[in-house]
Amino acid sequence: MTETGVGPDRAEEIRQNISVVRGRMRSACERSGRDPESVRLLLATKTVDPPAIRVAIEAGERLVAENRVQEVRPKFEALADLEYERHFIGNLQSNKINALVPYVSCIQSLDRLSLAKKLQKRLEREGERREVLIQVNTSGEESKFGLAPEEAEEFTREVSRFDALEIKGLMTIGLFTDDVELARPSLRRLRETRDRLRELNLDGVGMDELSMGMTGDLEVAIEEGSTIVRVGTAIFGRRETSDSFYWPETGRPAD
Numbered sequence: 001m002t003e004t005g006v007g008p009d010r011a012e013e014i015r016q017n018i019s020v021v022r023g024r025m026r027s028a029c030e031r032s033g034r035d036p037e038s039v040r041l042l043l044a045t046k047t048v049d050p051p052a053i054r055v056a057i058e059a060g061e062r063l064v065a066e067n068r069v070q071e072v073r074p075k076f077e078a079l080a081d082l083e084y085e086r087h088f089i090g091n092l093q094s095n096k097i098n099a100l101v102p103y104v105s106c107i108q109s110l111d112r113l114s115l116a117k118k119l120q121k122r123l124e125r126e127g128e129r130r131e132v133l134i135q136v137n138t139s140g141e142e143s144k145f146g147l148a149p150e151e152a153e154e155f156t157r158e159v160s161r162f163d164a165l166e167i168k169g170l171m172t173i174g175l176f177t178d179d180v181e182l183a184r185p186s187l188r189r190l191r192e193t194r195d196r197l198r199e200l201n202l203d204g205v206g207m208d209e210l211s212m213g214m215t216g217d218l219e220v221a222i223e224e225g226s227t228i229v230r231v232g233t234a235i236f237g238r239r240e241t242s243d244s245f246y247w248p249e250t251g252r253p254a255d
């Protein structure tokens with residue numbers, strides 16, 4: 001990845017976009033009687049070059065996430081002089097764990113036990129821990145990764161035994177639709193699942209985070225309780241690579 005820099009117009013556009021998104025978040029918080037501090041903005045930076053990400057961080061953003069392991073390290077290195085939190089939100093194959101773990105503090109896409117076991121093993125060896133969110137498929141669409149809501153309780157119980165994994169809450173992608181109201185039930189389902197899991201009071205399990213809401217549905221997600229909205233397009237513009245590249249249609253990887 002080369003540092004080509006961004007022109008002043010592009011930089012200004014990114015800053016403007018951030019303030020528009022921040023405004024949308026604030027209005028949604030006001031409408032739903034929530035403290036604006038209770039929702040964080042995560043920049044979903046797949047395909048975005050480091051200079052553009054730098055503009056956003058220098059404008060005050062502090063939370064950035066990638067979808068593909070291959071993009072994680074080059075960007076980490078290009079932006080190593082900046083202070084920000086790095087998460088992973090993509091489908092993680094077990095054979096990529098070693099290439100990812102050194103560079104992120106939270107993996108939001110934990111969706112299977114085989115992966116949890118391998119993460120535990122790798123982290124244990126280094127005497128390290130990582131935060132995780134459990135990814136739930138709330139829309140029932142085959143193409144989305146994540147556990148079914150009914151599987152979440154048993155899965156959370158199992159993962160709570162892995163002391164290198166600090167469970168913080170849940171993540172979902174939600175239903176894709178042009179009518180955001182149609183996304184609401186899937187987003188609400190994540191909150192209901194979280195509330196149920198929270199009542200179990202499992203040892204060492206935090207259930208505060210709800211990572212949901214993207215460019216199209218962040219308002220609805222905030223109204224439904226989101227604590228992390230993940231935004232790419234509204235800040236960096238449309239991506240050339242189709243999202244199906246990141247969310248393959250073949251279901252969960254076998255490993």
Ligand SMILES: *Cc1c(COP(=O)(O)O)cnc(C)c1O
Pocket residue numbers: 044046067089090173214215216230231232233234246
């Ligand atoms: C790309 C992506 C986002 C952001 O999507 P936009 O519609 O561009 O805001 C959020 N979450 C995940 C998991 C993504 O891959």
